[in-house]
Amino acid sequence: MVEINKSEKMNEFFNKRAASYDEYMKNNVNNFEEFYKTIADPIIKTNEKIKILDIGCGTGLELKYIFEKAPNARIIGVDVSAEMLEILLKKYQDKVDQINVVKDSYLTLEFGENKFDYVVSVMTIHHLLYDTKKKLYTKILKSLNNNGKYIEGDYVVSEGKEKRLLKQFKKQMNQENLTDGFFHIDIPFSIKTQEKLFKEVGYRKFDLIFKKKEAAIYVGVK
Numbered sequence: 001m002v003e004i005n006k007s008e009k010m011n012e013f014f015n016k017r018a019a020s021y022d023e024y025m026k027n028n029v030n031n032f033e034e035f036y037k038t039i040a041d042p043i044i045k046t047n048e049k050i051k052i053l054d055i056g057c058g059t060g061l062e063l064k065y066i067f068e069k070a071p072n073a074r075i076i077g078v079d080v081s082a083e084m085l086e087i088l089l090k091k092y093q094d095k096v097d098q099i100n101v102v103k104d105s106y107l108t109l110e111f112g113e114n115k116f117d118y119v120v121s122v123m124t125i126h127h128l129l130y131d132t133k134k135k136l137y138t139k140i141l142k143s144l145n146n147n148g149k150y151i152e153g154d155y156v157v158s159e160g161k162e163k164r165l166l167k168q169f170k171k172q173m174n175q176e177n178l179t180d181g182f183f184h185i186d187i188p189f190s191i192k193t194q195e196k197l198f199k200e201v202g203y204r205k206f207d208l209i210f211k212k213k214e215a216a217i218y219v220g221v222k
C-alpha cells in the first residue's frame with residue numbers, strides 16, 4: 001500500500017496505470033465490492049437530480065453504486081489524470097448527460113458555496129499533509145448545502161504507524177524537494193487524526209461507517 005520509491009508526479013502516475021487500474025483495484029483492495037458499495041450507503045435513495053461532487057474520481061469505480069442510489073444524480077468529477085477520466089466517460093456513456101468531468105487539481109479548483117448535496121472522495125486524499133487536508137476539507141464544507149454530507153473512503157493506519165510514516169515521508173519530501181499533493185506519495189492518517197480534522201474544520205458529525213484492515217469510510221455532516 002505504502003510506496004517509498006522515487007516519487008512520480010500524480011497525473012503521470014495515474015495516466016500510466018489507467019488502463020489496468022480497475023483490475024488492479026479489484027485484486028488489491030480488501031473487500032473491494034463491499035468497500036465501494038458502502039461509499040454510497042449515506043446517500044438517501046432518490047430519483048431527484050441531486051448534485052454530487054466526486055474529487056479524484058479516477059475511472060469512476062464509486063459511481064456505479066452512487067447511481068444505484070441516485071440514478072438521476074448530476075455528477076461533477078474532478079481529476080488530474082486525463083487517461084483516468086477518458087475511461088470514466090467510456091464506462092458511463094449512457095450517463096454522459098449527467099456527468100461533467102473537470103481535468104484539474106481539487107487543491108486549486110474553486111468548488112463554490114452551498115452547491116452540493118454530497119461530496120465524495122475515494123482513495124485519493126492520502127497524499128496530503130495535515131494543513132493541506134485541512135484547507136481542502138474547509139473548501140468542501142463550504143461547497144456543501146446545509147445538512148449535506150462529505151463521504152470519504154481511504155487508507156487509514158494506526159496512530160503509531162501514522163507517526164512513523166509521517167517522519168519517513170517528511171524526510172523523503174525534503175530530500176526530493178517535493179510538495180504534498182503533486183506527487184504520488186502515500187501519507188495515510190489514523191481514524192483519530194481524521195476525526196480531529198473533521199471537528200476542527202467544523203463538520204457537525206464524524207461517523208465511521210466502514211473499517212476493515214487499512215480501508216475506512218467516514219462521513220462528515222454540514
Ligand SMILES: C[S@@+](CC[C@H](N)C(=O)[O-])C[C@H]1O[C@@H](n2cnc3c(N)ncnc32)[C@H](O)[C@@H]1O
Pocket residue numbers: 010011014025055056057058059060061062078079080081084104105106107121122123124127181
Ligand atoms: C487511487 S485513484 C482513486 C480513483 C477513484 N476515486 C477510485 O476510488 O477508484 C486516485 C485518483 O485521484 C486523482 N488525484 C490525486 N490527486 C489529485 C488532485 N490533487 N486533484 C485531482 N485529482 C487527483 C488521481 O489522478 C487518481 O485518478
